[in-house]
Amino acid sequence: MEFPSKLLEKAVEEMSQLPGIGKRTALRLMLHMLKQPEEQTMHLANALMKMRTEIIFCNSCHNISDKEVCDLCANPLRDHQTICVVEDIRDVMAIENTQLFKGIYHVLGGKISPIDGVGPSQLKIQSLVEKVKEGKVKEIIFALSSTMEGDTTNFYIYKQIKDYNIITSTIARGISVGDELEYADEVTLGRSLVHRVPFENAFKAV
Numbered sequence: 001m002e003f004p005s006k007l008l009e010k011a012v013e014e015m016s017q018l019p020g021i022g023k024r025t026a027l028r029l030m031l032h033m034l035k036q037p038e039e040q041t042m043h044l045a046n047a048l049m050k051m052r053t054e055i056i057f058c059n060s061c062h063n064i065s066d067k068e069v070c071d072l073c074a075n076p077l078r079d080h081q082t083i084c085v086v087e088d089i090r091d092v093m094a095i096e097n098t099q100l101f102k103g104i105y106h107v108l109g110g111k112i113s114p115i116d117g118v119g120p121s122q123l124k125i126q127s128l129v130e131k132v133k134e135g136k137v138k139e140i141i142f143a144l145s146s147t148m149e150g151d152t153t154n155f156y157i158y159k160q161i162k163d164y165n166i167i168t169s170t171i172a173r174g175i176s177v178g179d180e181l182e183y184a185d186e187v188t189l190g191r192s193l194v195h196r197v198p199f200e201n202a203f204k205a206v
């Protein structure tokens with residue numbers, strides 16, 4: 001693509017680094033911005049800068065947050081002994097949308113995936129094991145996507161906590177095998193949580 005403006009070219013170049021945005025789409029977005037009032041672009045740029053520099057992770061559940069302890073963890077009305085283990089904030093949002101879960105979350109930040117170079121030490125697994133060891137947990141619900149990486153991650157964690165006196169369960173496989181959690185509809189996801197099964201049984205079924 002030949003650009004008569006280096007400024008435009010640079011902006012398109014940066015924008016097309018984003019997933020799902022090709023150069024043509026990036027160019028369309030930039031031309032749209034140039035037609036809009038200047039403040040609109042400034043507001044977007046400021047929101048992006050602020051999000052990137054000010055966002056933090058909750059000390060307790062590791063979810064993306066604006067505070068050191070997120071609103072979910074700080075809520076005394078939630079059941080702090082029931083912890084739902086998820087991959088990232090999108091899963092927290094999906095489960096919260098069902099309004100059927102009253103416990104708290106533990107956000108791992110990914111799944112164990114040797115192909116992508118993600119090992120257990122890069123995920124927030126140890127702090128979850130610590131919570132179990134400290135006797136703060138009654139039940140752990142595994143709610144990772146039912147993919148090979150999700151199962152590997154569940155099993156890795158399960159091995160470390162199975163000797164403590166807690167209930168371990170995994171969401172029922174109403175979620176199709178291979179599906180990402182965030183794409184499941186609310187009814188399916190809600191049902192999967194309500195009908196969760198003991199983790200051991202989930203293995204027997206496979």
Ligand SMILES: [Zn+2]
Pocket residue numbers: 058059060061062063069070071072073074
């Ligand atoms: Zn939190």
